[in-house]
Amino acid sequence: MTAKPEDTLILETTQGRVVIAMRPDLAPNHxxxxxxxxxxxxYDGIVFHRVIDGFMAQTGCPDGTGMGGSKYPNLTxxxxxxxxxxxxCSMARAQNxxxxNSQFFICFDDSRFLDRQYTVWGKVTEGMENVDKLKRGEPVDDPDKIVSAKMADAA
Known part of the structure; x- marks a missing residue:
């Protein structure tokens, strides 16, 4: 799967580059x-605050706790x-x-029990080995982070 540059997200993490093909056809608002x-x-400087081996790596919380979001309203x-x-790549959310809002996770392995309950908006096309290297924990001690996030057409 190759996305257009305007739909390609490049995360430079402390473990290396991760390229995500975004899917506006699936989740245009997200x-x-x-x-x-x-x-x-x-997302620049935001940590991977919840990383569970065999499950997923979560990021996007501005305060690193899993409780925060952006200044914008939550998404439907x-x-x-x-x-x-x-x-x-799928959006994290509370019970509602x-x-x-701003938090998302990347699946390490199949997690089909999440299907149709969380909004999938993309898929890693390059650098999954770097996601695999992220430090584990809930919360993570000395967590890895997103050094910078850019769209390919702006990189």
Missing amino acids: VAHIKKLVGEGF QEFNAEPHVRGT PNSA
């Missing part, structure tokens, strides 16, 4: 929201049929289905 945050530098869910498999 993709637009993430692009807006990326453009504002929101865009659940879709895309499966939660290795490399899937319409509570996703």
Whole structure:
């Protein structure tokens, strides 16, 4: 799967580059929201605060606790049929289905029990080995972070 440059997110992490093909066809509002945050530098310096071996790596909380979000309102869910498999990028949320904001996670392995309950908005196309290297924990001691997040057409 190759995305257009305007739909390709490049994360430079403390473990190396991760390239994500965004899927506006699946979740147009979520993709637009993430692009807006990326453009504002929101994700630069944000840690991977929750990394569970065999499950997923979560990031996007400005205070590193898993409780924070952006200054913008929460998003209405865009659940879709895309499966939660290795490399899937999906929005984290609270119990309310319409509570996703800035936090997202990348699946290490198949997590099909999440299907149609969380909004899938992209997939890692390059650098999954770097996601695999992220330090584990809930919370993570001395966590890895996103050094910079840019869209390929702005990189």
